[in-house]
Amino acid sequence: MKIKVGVLGATGSVGQRFIQLLANHPMFELTALAASERSAGKKYKDACYWFQDKDIPENIKDMVVIPTDPKHKEFEDVDIVFSALPADLAKKYEPEFAKEGKLVFSNASAYRMEEDVPLVIPEVNGDHLELIEIQREKRGWDGAIITNPNCSTICAVITLKPIMDKFGLEAVFIATMQAVSGAGYNGVPSMGILDNLIPYIKNEEEKMQTESLKLLGTLKDGKVELAKFKLSASCNRVAVIDGHTESIFVKTEDGAEPEEIKEAMDKFDPLKDLNLPTYAKPIVIREEVDRPQPRLDRNTGNGMSIVVGRIRKDPIFDVKYTALEHNTIRGAAGASVLNAEYFVKKYL
Numbered sequence: 001m002k003i004k005v006g007v008l009g010a011t012g013s014v015g016q017r018f019i020q021l022l023a024n025h026p027m028f029e030l031t032a033l034a035a036s037e038r039s040a041g042k043k044y045k046d047a048c049y050w051f052q053d054k055d056i057p058e059n060i061k062d063m064v065v066i067p068t069d070p071k072h073k074e075f076e077d078v079d080i081v082f083s084a085l086p087a088d089l090a091k092k093y094e095p096e097f098a099k100e101g102k103l104v105f106s107n108a109s110a111y112r113m114e115e116d117v118p119l120v121i122p123e124v125n126g127d128h129l130e131l132i133e134i135q136r137e138k139r140g141w142d143g144a145i146i147t148n149p150n151c152s153t154i155c156a157v158i159t160l161k162p163i164m165d166k167f168g169l170e171a172v173f174i175a176t177m178q179a180v181s182g183a184g185y186n187g188v189p190s191m192g193i194l195d196n197l198i199p200y201i202k203n204e205e206e207k208m209q210t211e212s213l214k215l216l217g218t219l220k221d222g223k224v225e226l227a228k229f230k231l232s233a234s235c236n237r238v239a240v241i242d243g244h245t246e247s248i249f250v251k252t253e254d255g256a257e258p259e260e261i262k263e264a265m266d267k268f269d270p271l272k273d274l275n276l277p278t279y280a281k282p283i284v285i286r287e288e289v290d291r292p293q294p295r296l297d298r299n300t301g302n303g304m305s306i307v308v309g310r311i312r313k314d315p316i317f318d319v320k321y322t323a324l325e326h327n328t329i330r331g332a333a334g335a336s337v338l339n340a341e342y343f344v345k346k347y348l
């Protein structure tokens with residue numbers, strides 16, 4: 001039998017990606033779509049300005065949007081909610097759902113860095129899900145909040161994990177070129193971004209610099225010991241619709257060569273035997289001199305693979321490369337859905 005699930009913030013940029021991933025999911029049945037009071041009571045197709053290149057799934061378009069209220073009758077038999085709420089609203093609503101016994105798989109940044117909240121990429125630190133028990137005990141909840149990282153952080157950390165495991169990490173520098181969909185539909189005005197680049201994304205560098213160390217840290221005695229390498233990020237918004245690109249510079253403890261790093265990344269496929277529906281090979285390597293590119297490569301692995309190219313020697317660090325991620329799939333909704341699939345397979 002499928003597990004009943006709901007989406008909070010179902011009409012937004014990330015909410016629409018959740019709809020696409022969950023409408024016909026083999027493990028989950030999408031039965032509750034919640035948004036603001038402005039949308040509640042309307043059919044999804046009327047409440048939502050749908051801007052994906054495939055139409056709203058047939059089985060979803062006439063569903064009626066409900067308010068974001070964990071006591072609403074449509075949430076009664078829902079076990080998992082996926083949250084695509086803006087962070088300030090996530091701060092208020094996610095605990096209310098956890099208190100009602102729901103497992104909240106959240107995209108929002110509100111709780112990511114709290115000590116008892118798992119911040120998870122299943123291929124990197126699935127074991128951190130064990131924090132759920134500590135969270136429930138501490139907060140007295142029957143449910144729990146499980147978060148996935150910031151989109152730019154996910155892209156970098158997936159590529160850093162196989163390097164860290166094999167060669168150790170000493171220092172990392174990342175320059176991002178982030179798509180406009182990362183800021184939501186109304187996020188960046190077209191007059192601001194066309195023919196332009198904006199060298200600032202509020203709080204993004206701080207999130208990359210803190211979340212990465214938690215993700216690559218070690219769970220010991222119920223606490224995450226942060227990873228110890230140095231990381232610096234510089235974040236930019238570019239005129240691309242979907243697909244964050246990152247230039248990543250890495251100094252390893254062992255002085256690894258580009259060919260060794262390429263081999264470690266290519267072999268990295270830790271969950272392939274779990275048969276998770278949303279899983280794809282985490283890193284796909286392109287050999288062409290001018291790849292990855294957002295328009296050509298963002299849908300690799302149904303938007304779930306990080307595409308890496310231009311792995312080469314660096315005169316200051318050891319190695320540098322370019323990585324690309326579909327920011328609203330692997331970097332957002334797909335990350336939450338994969339977390340939930342992994343949790344169900346490993347723990348339920």
Ligand SMILES: NC(=O)C1=CN([C@@H]2O[C@H](COP(=O)(O)OP(=O)(O)OC[C@H]3O[C@@H](n4cnc5c(N)ncnc54)[C@H](OP(=O)(O)O)[C@@H]3O)[C@@H](O)[C@H]2O)C=CC1
Pocket residue numbers: 008009010011012013014015034035036037038039040047068083084085086087089090107108109149150151181182183184185186327328331332
């Ligand atoms: N876009 C991205 O690439 C990424 C986004 N995220 C995070 O995901 C979250 C969602 O982002 P995004 O989809 O871009 O945001 P959007 O602005 O596109 O969507 C916001 C959603 O929240 C709902 N909402 C707004 N106000 C309320 C309210 N008062 N009560 C209940 N629901 C409300 C909206 O419903 P309504 O239509 O009714 O107003 C809408 O469904 C954010 O926390 C963001 O930081 C994370 C990673 C990447």
Ligand SMILES: N[C@@H](CC(=O)OP(=O)(O)O)C(=O)O
Pocket residue numbers: 087107108109149150151152178179181182183201204207327
């Ligand atoms: N800040 C990211 C998207 C985002 O919303 O990130 P976070 O989930 O950390 O708030 C971007 O603009 O591309």
